[in-house]
Amino acid sequence: MSHTDPEILALRALGETAGTARDAEHAETCPRCRAELARLTEVVQLARGDGAGERLQAPPPQVWDRIAAATGADPVPVSPAAAAANGTSAPAVPRIRPRRGLRTGRPHGPRRRLATGLAGLAAGLIIGIAGTAGIVHLTQAPATRVVAQIALSPLPQFPQWQGTAGTAVMRATASQQLMVVTLHAPRQLGFYEVWLLARDGVSMISLGDLNAGHTGTFIIPPGTDLHNYSRIDISLQPFDGSTQHSKTSVVRGSLPAAALGGTTSPR
């Protein structure tokens, strides 16, 4: 009997019901295919972990200075590429702010903005090192359900973004709602920021910045009225120190009715 197609094994490792019943039976009974499936399943379980994946974080610049000093290497700054790095991201803490007017409590000057942006590029936001709870759940599937899958598309008035695309997958856990955002767009100077837009077209909530892999998982602030904040927008933000939307929208999409289950207060 021929062995199970490796592509089918890979999909089965991801939890999909790929292939025929015969494939499934073979993968169970053939020692070679069963071992291969186990090898790949372990990768999937490790990668999924607590549902967010492990983050790479770049060391701060002074670490290279010290290494260069100790080894006589050229101290020209080197930034480890946690950058191209992060395929995944832990939930970033959302910041709520109106388009203009009040700033949040944290300092937001140009330096800080640049620093945040660069950190985003270099490593993305790391969710507390204290976030160790996740490692306990290595073999468990994430306890979230998908509420909606939203395709994000470029707007007609921005011809330069034609060809880009994104997805936003809204997931709910028992206590919160998450937005898993992926953007397929060229790397640009600046950074991509994810927003919820209100119906008035003026008010907006910043969910956070995409990492250098152009992905991000964001907590939708509890209490958000999704009937009002019903559109998702990704902007390209310059490093200009402004916390406001740059008015350069890359892609946009609307929450489907199924996702508008009132506010996101915990159930």
Next chain:
Amino acid sequence: MDWSPDEDVAAAFSGGQPDALALVYQRFGALVYSIALRSLRARSDAEDVTQQVFVSAWQSRSSFNRGRGTLGGWLVTITRNKVTDALRERQRDSRVLLQVAGGAAVTAPETPPDHVVERIVLADELAQLPESRRLVMVLAFYSDLTHEQIAHVLGLPLGTVKSHIRRGLQRLRSRLEADGVAH
């Protein structure tokens, strides 16, 4: 098979080229630092360990044998050792403190948990994939989309997505095994 720029970095390193350490740091700095940070949970300790790992790697570069394993795996091993040293030192400090305070401390020496290292190595390898392939893997792992839906969302042929998934999983698995962190 996939071309691996890591081979070039390893070659430059074992050849002792002057800028090789910078190359190695650029490629593996985040891997080493992330393992240290997750194991030690203190930034300053993680910075110290990262420094120790690269300084020690540079000084002992002649003992790195490209035929016997990957540079990434070698650095992961050094990182584990330095993390273990840091944890021992921490334990010694707390024992002294406890003795001063009149108590006795007997706790088992800690080592960095394997799954932490494995997961960070996976994240590192995922990051090495070309953009479109990484996107397929990220969606496959974290979005709950099926491969058909991924193909639809990304506008890729179904066969391409299936192939990316198979090759992606294989490559991640190979990296775990090559770096000696798989069980």
